Amino acid sequence: MQPKPIIKRRCKLTSRVCTAIFGIILGGSVQAGTYPERPISLIVPYTAGGPTDVLARAIGEGLAKELKQAVVVENAPGAGGIIGQSKLVRAAPDGYTLLLGNVGTLAANASVHKDLPYNNLEDFTPIASVGDAPQILSARIDFPAQDLDSFAAYAKANAASMNFGDAGVGSGAFLGAVLLNATLGINVGAVHYRGAAQATADVMAGHIDYTVESSSTAVSSIASGKIKGLAVLSPERVSVLPDVPSAGESSYKNLNYTIWNMVVVKKGVPEEITQKLNVALNKVLAQPDLMARYQKMGLAVPSESHRSLAGSRKLLTDDIARWRQLLSDAGIKPE
Numbered sequence: 001m002q003p004k005p006i007i008k009r010r011c012k013l014t015s016r017v018c019t020a021i022f023g024i025i026l027g028g029s030v031q032a033g034t035y036p037e038r039p040i041s042l043i044v045p046y047t048a049g050g051p052t053d054v055l056a057r058a059i060g061e062g063l064a065k066e067l068k069q070a071v072v073v074e075n076a077p078g079a080g081g082i083i084g085q086s087k088l089v090r091a092a093p094d095g096y097t098l099l100l101g102n103v104g105t106l107a108a109n110a111s112v113h114k115d116l117p118y119n120n121l122e123d124f125t126p127i128a129s130v131g132d133a134p135q136i137l138s139a140r141i142d143f144p145a146q147d148l149d150s151f152a153a154y155a156k157a158n159a160a161s162m163n164f165g166d167a168g169v170g171s172g173a174f175l176g177a178v179l180l181n182a183t184l185g186i187n188v189g190a191v192h193y194r195g196a197a198q199a200t201a202d203v204m205a206g207h208i209d210y211t212v213e214s215s216s217t218a219v220s221s222i223a224s225g226k227i228k229g230l231a232v233l234s235p236e237r238v239s240v241l242p243d244v245p246s247a248g249e250s251s252y253k254n255l256n257y258t259i260w261n262m263v264v265v266k267k268g269v270p271e272e273i274t275q276k277l278n279v280a281l282n283k284v285l286a287q288p289d290l291m292a293r294y295q296k297m298g299l300a301v302p303s304e305s306h307r308s309l310a311g312s313r314k315l316l317t318d319d320i321a322r323w324r325q326l327l328s329d330a331g332i333k334p335e
Contacts, residue, residue, distance in 0.1 A: 035095055035272075035273050035276060036067055036069040036095065036096065037069075038069070038096065039069060039070040039071070039072055039096075040063075040067070040069060040070070040071045040072070040095075040096050040097070040098060041071075041072050041074050041091075041096065041097045041098065042056055042059070042060045042063075042071050042072065042073050042074065042098045042099070042100060042263075043074050043076055043084050043085075043087055043088055043097065043098065043099040043100070044056045044073055044074065044075050044076070044077075044084065044099075044100055045076055045077065045078075045081035045082075045083065045084025045085055045099065045101060045105050046075065046077050046081070046084070046167055046171075046194075046195045046196060046197075047075055047077040047167075047194055047195025047196075047197050047198065048075050048195075048197070049195070049197035049217075050167065050195045050196035050197040050200075050217065051133060051172075051196055051213065051214030051216045051217045052100060052101075052102060052196075052261065053073070053075060053195075053197075054216050054217065054297070055100065055130070055131050055133075055216060055261055055297075055299070056073050056100045057073055058290060058293055058294075059100065059130055059131075059263070059281070059284060059290075060072075060073050062284035062285075062287055062289075062290050063280055063281065063284055065284075066280040066283050066284055067280055074087075077167075077194045077195045078168070078194050079168055080104065080105065080109060080112070080113075080167065080168030080169045080170035080171045080174065080192075081101060081104065081105030081106075081109060081168065081170065081171065082105075082109065082113065082116065082117070084099065084101075084105070085099060085101065085105060085106075085118060085120075085124075086117050086118060087099075088124070088264070088265075088266055089117065089118045089123055089266065091266055092266075093265070093266045093267065093268030093269045094269065094273075095265060095269045095270070095273035095274070095277065097265070097266065098127070098263055098264070098265055098277070099124075099263070099264050099265070100130070100261060100262070100263055101261070101262055101264060102172055102259050102260065102261045102262065103172065103175070103259050103260050103319055103323070104170050104171045104172040104174065104175050104259070105170065105171070106120050106124070106262060106264065106316055106319075107120070107316060107319035107320045107322075107323050108170050108175055108319075108320075108323040108327065109170040110320055110323075110324070111320075111323055111324040111327045111328070111332070111334060112169050112170040112327060112332060112334060112335065113169070113170065113334055113335060114334040114335060120316065120320060121316065121317060121320065122267065123266065123267050124264040124265070124266065124267060125264060125265050125266070125267050125268075125269060125274055125313075126262055126263075126264050126309070126312035126313045126315070126316050127262075127263045127264060127265060127274060127277050127278050127281060127309065127312065128262065128263055128277075128278050128281045128282065128285075128302075128306075128307045128308070128309070128312050129260050129261065129262045129302040129306035129307060129311075129312050129315055130261055130262065130263055130281060130284075130285060130302065130307075131260070131261040131294065131299045131300070131301070131302065132258050132259070132260050132261075132299065132300040132301075132302050133214040133215055133216055133258065133259045133260075133261065133297075133298070133299050133300075134214075134215045134232055134233065134234045134238050134258050134298055134300075135172070135176050135212050135213065135214060135215070135232075135233045135234075135257045135258065135259060136212070136213055136214070136215055136218040136222075136229055136231070136232055136233070136241065136244065137151065137176075137180070137210060137212055137229070137230045137231045137232075137233060138200070138203060138210060138211055138212070138213050138218055138221060138222065138227045138228065138229055138230070139151070139203065139209060139210040139227070139228050139230050140203050140204075140206045140208070140209060140210070140227070140228070141204075141206075141225070141226055141227060141228050142206070143209060143210065143228055143230070145230055146228075146230070147230060147231060147245045147249070147250060148230060148231040148245070148247055148249075148250040148251075148252055148255075149250045149251055149252075151184075151230050151231070152184040152186070152251075152252070155184060155186040155188060156184070156185065156186055159186045159187050159188050162188045162189075162209045162210075163188060163189050163190065163191050163208050163209055164177045164188055164189075164190055164191070164208065164209060164210050164211055164212070165190075165191045165192075165193055165198075165199030165200070165202055165203060165208045165210075165211045166190055166191075166192060166193065166196075166199055166211065166212075167192075167193055167194070167195050167196040167198075167199060168192050168193070168194070169190075169192060169335070171196070172196070172212070172214070172259045173196055173199060173211050173212045173213060174190060174192075175212075175257075175323070176212030176233065176257050177190060177211075177212055178327065178330050178332060179233075179255070179257055179326070179330075180212070180233075180255075181330065182326075182329070182330040183252055183255050184252065188209075191208050196211070196213060196214075196217065197217070199211045199213075200213055200217065200221050200227070203221075203227055204221065204224065204226040204227055210230070212233070212257070214259065214297075215232070215238050215240060215241065215297060215298030215299065216297035216298060216299055218241060218244075218298075219240050219241065219296070219297060219298065222241065222244070229241055229243070229244035230244070230245075231244065231245055231246065231247055231250065232244050232245070232246045232247065233247050233255055233256065233257040233258075234246055234247060234248070234256050234257070234258060235247065235248035235253065235256060236248055237249075238298040239295070239298070240295070240296060240297065240298040241298065260302065260306065260315065260319075262312055262315070262316065263277070263281060265277070274309060275309070278307075278308070278309050281307070282307055285301050285302075285307065
């Protein structure tokens with residue numbers, strides 16, 4: 001007679017376990033269906049005030065309206081984006097932590113650092129490319145050059161005593177300066193900062209000679225009268241900086257350096273959520289007020305392909321390979 005109560009208790013226990021498991025499964029489904037239920041963090045791997053931060057705040061504002069949930073921008077600068085991206089790796093794969101990276105942090109860093117604490121293709125899921133930014137060669141106001149050709153001539157004669165500022169090895173400014181070195185046949189040394197805004201500030205103060213900055217920040221820095229825009233590193237001028245000549249007008253017509261910016265999440269975020277984020281971001285990029293802000297900053301909305309889940313992943317994959325070759329050709333070795 002003794003076994004019966006034991007059997008009953010086992011049945012009750014099994015029932016409880018089954019109910020708990022069912023609840024977990026159902027809860028997970030409900031959570032994905034009602035996402036987002038709390039504020040979302042958008043990590044920027046640079047300091048406040050830089051081009052990536054400016055873009056992130058514009059995107060975050062629009063995304064908050066689309067998702068009807070707060071989007072909080074978190075600046076996590078340092079090590080050319082590694083600190084910020086490491087923070088994303090440590091986050092839960094639930095879609096509540098996003099990161100806005102660029103060609104430097106997401107593509108080139110794999111070729112300039114030996115032991116990254118993450119793999120850009122294996123640990124992140126690209127959601128969409130959200131902004132293409134022409135890059136500007138910006139110099140201290142008293143720099144003795146007016147365009148790319150005169151800059152090249154001066155740098156070839158004075159490279160040993162010159163320097164440029166960037167937001168760390170692998171950052172957009174670093175890559176732009178590396179391309180300039182390789183294209184112009186010069187060898188100017190770098191001064192690394194925690195963020196692009198700090199590099200620009202030291203150009204303004206005359207502490208360093210130049211930087212390569214996004215059109216989104218060059219508009220205000222050049223307008224301040226403390227920085228001289230020497231060239232847009234693309235075939236044509238940009239409307240927001242009509243007086244800055246393009247590389248296409250120089251002897252270096254093939255020099256074209258435009259930075260893409262991409263929103264990614266940690267690998268493992270449910271597909272339903274990544275699709276929802278992609279749809280929301282594409283709606284943000286179609287908003288008239290955001291398009292007007294882009295125009296004022298000289299930014300372009302990426303192609304439809306680069307705004308898709310599959311297309312943004314292909315962009316990232318292709319550019320990791322492209323920058324590996326470019327940096328190798330320029331003599332840049334992983335450190």
